[in-house]
Amino acid sequence: MKSLLMKKIDPKKKIILDADVIIHFSKGGALGWLTSIFSNKMYIPDIVYQEALSKKYQTEIDNLFNFKLVEELEIKKDINVFREYNLLKKKFGKGESACMAYCRYHNDVIGSSNLKDIKVYCKENKIEYLTTMDFLAEAYHTGKIDEAACDLFIYTVKLLGSKLPCSTIKEFLKSNYRPYSFPHFKFLPVGDSNPIHPFVTRSKVDDCLLNTGDGKPFFEIAN
Numbered sequence: 001m002k003s004l005l006m007k008k009i010d011p012k013k014k015i016i017l018d019a020d021v022i023i024h025f026s027k028g029g030a031l032g033w034l035t036s037i038f039s040n041k042m043y044i045p046d047i048v049y050q051e052a053l054s055k056k057y058q059t060e061i062d063n064l065f066n067f068k069l070v071e072e073l074e075i076k077k078d079i080n081v082f083r084e085y086n087l088l089k090k091k092f093g094k095g096e097s098a099c100m101a102y103c104r105y106h107n108d109v110i111g112s113s114n115l116k117d118i119k120v121y122c123k124e125n126k127i128e129y130l131t132t133m134d135f136l137a138e139a140y141h142t143g144k145i146d147e148a149a150c151d152l153f154i155y156t157v158k159l160l161g162s163k164l165p166c167s168t169i170k171e172f173l174k175s176n177y178r179p180y181s182f183p184h185f186k187f188l189p190v191g192d193s194n195p196i197h198p199f200v201t202r203s204k205v206d207d208c209l210l211n212t213g214d215g216k217p218f219f220e221i222a223n
């Protein structure tokens with residue numbers, strides 16, 4: 001049985017949001033979704049808030065600040081981050097530069113869809129990143145948002161002038177997330193233990209099940 005290898009990030013890491021992800025979720029009428037997709041705490045650099053977002057989006061972000069759903073980061077407080085930001089902004093946008101500089105020195109995760117600016121730098125500095133579509137894919141994969149809502153979000157964001165790399169969530173998953181098959185295990189009769197793979201256990205029939213194909217019981221990989 002095949003599933004998808006989704007992007008997984010350490011829940012202890014902060015997600016540092018760039019303007020484009022915020023704008024996409026605002027245009028899609030789903031800014032409230034954004035903070036509930038991952039369990040990680042989310043932050044917006046003061047430079048992103050002040051210089052990369054218009055007044056319209058600042059008002060929406062203020063609501064998130066008020067409800068403690070996101071917090072603001074002051075880039076100037078960290079001398080290494082601020083120095084790196086000043087170097088990066090000579091080549092990249094201020095928002096992307098602030099996010100990249102912070103994550104380089106704090107080992108956190110960037111939330112940005114501007115791959116043209118961030119991809120090479122993130123690879124060189126081993127920085128994880130999540131695009132708008134990565135957020136949406138995670139929400140779909142975990143059942144927080146259904147397929148119809150995801151496709152409507154994509155349609156609406158594109159209709160309002162933003163660029164996204166696909167037209168449906170299934171199209172994105174097919175193009176960007178590699179399927180995998182569960183490894184082969186030697187299954188034992190019901191009631192027997194498996195000394196080689198003790199984490200192989202009997203299970204209910206659901207989409208995580210394994211089947212030997214010869215009438216033996218179903219099993220799953222236990223977490």
